[in-house]
Amino acid sequence: MQYAVLNNGVEMPLLGFGVFQVPDQAECQRSVLEALRVGYRLIDTAAAYQNEQAVGHAIRESGVPRSEVFVTTKLWVEDAGYEKTKRAFDRSMQRLGLDVLDLYLIHQPYGDVHGSWRAMQELLREGRARAIGVSNFHPDRVMDLMVHNEIKPAVNQIETHPFHQQVEAQQFLRESGILHQSWGPFAEGKRDIFKNELLGSIATRHGKTIAQVILRWLLQRGIVSIPKSVRKERIAENFDIFDFELRADEMLIIPSLDTKTSSFFDHRDPKMVKRLGEMKGIT
Numbered sequence: 001m002q003y004a005v006l007n008n009g010v011e012m013p014l015l016g017f018g019v020f021q022v023p024d025q026a027e028c029q030r031s032v033l034e035a036l037r038v039g040y041r042l043i044d045t046a047a048a049y050q051n052e053q054a055v056g057h058a059i060r061e062s063g064v065p066r067s068e069v070f071v072t073t074k075l076w077v078e079d080a081g082y083e084k085t086k087r088a089f090d091r092s093m094q095r096l097g098l099d100v101l102d103l104y105l106i107h108q109p110y111g112d113v114h115g116s117w118r119a120m121q122e123l124l125r126e127g128r129a130r131a132i133g134v135s136n137f138h139p140d141r142v143m144d145l146m147v148h149n150e151i152k153p154a155v156n157q158i159e160t161h162p163f164h165q166q167v168e169a170q171q172f173l174r175e176s177g178i179l180h181q182s183w184g185p186f187a188e189g190k191r192d193i194f195k196n197e198l199l200g201s202i203a204t205r206h207g208k209t210i211a212q213v214i215l216r217w218l219l220q221r222g223i224v225s226i227p228k229s230v231r232k233e234r235i236a237e238n239f240d241i242f243d244f245e246l247r248a249d250e251m252l253i254i255p256s257l258d259t260k261t262s263s264f265f266d267h268r269d270p271k272m273v274k275r276l277g278e279m280k281g282i283t
Contacts, residue, residue: 117151
């Protein structure tokens with residue numbers, strides 16, 4: 001495993017396992033167990049995913065020492081604000097069955113994020129969270145958080161894949177000392193990504209799959225990725241990216257796929273802001 005060092009000195013694996021859209025508790029627990037068996041040491045969940053409890057059970061059942069597993073969960077919009085964040089964190093920790101969380105993220109850039117951040121800074125100082133960060137924040141929102149608070153985010157988890165490469169955002173994050181993390185590294189299969197001719201030709205050259213090429217491309221950009229799968233063979237395949245390296249010309253040609261737009265939705269679209277802000281009963 002390769003690691004990145006966060007701006008507070010904490011080490012974070014560059015490849016992890018995500019559990020978005022795996023609400024079934026038994027399936028989630030089984031998948032996380034398999035991921036830990038294969039060698040993943042970063043597990044990414046969220047209160048909104050409704051599977052924190054299954055993740056916690058899998059970590060304990062795996063027999064992998066807690067010190068070796070990097071666990072991320074996230075605060076939902078419904079719980080934005082100082083007091084509500086403290087309570088939401090406690091609920092997540094209870095479901096996970098953990099005493100210390102490795103990374104706590106604000107899931108969406110809506111609501112009282114500054115109140116949430118003040119609470120998260122306290123959790124960090126108290127040692128209850130080893131690192132804190134954000135998710136889905138555009139650079140201007142990240143800057144706003146940095147300007148008005150004492151501690152800057154350690155991580156920003158944003159949509160990043162070959163069709164939305166986030167080059168400018170990565171540059172901003174790098175200059176700010178914030179780690180870039182990818183969600184949706186495969187664009188959830190949109191635009192026939194697994195049949196893409198360019199990525200396919202690179203995969204054939206290396207004797208790898210398109211999924212492995214994408215994850216290797218992110219790894220070589222220094223971006224943490226958290227691919228999700230509930231299939232045993234795919235979980236193993238996605239982890240098998242440390243025995244090859246993309247060539248310089250390949251790294252230079254993949255940017256030609258960039259559309260510079262989201263494959264899902266715009267976080268600045270008022271209708272989407274309203275929809276996400278009104279989602280209730282998640283935590």
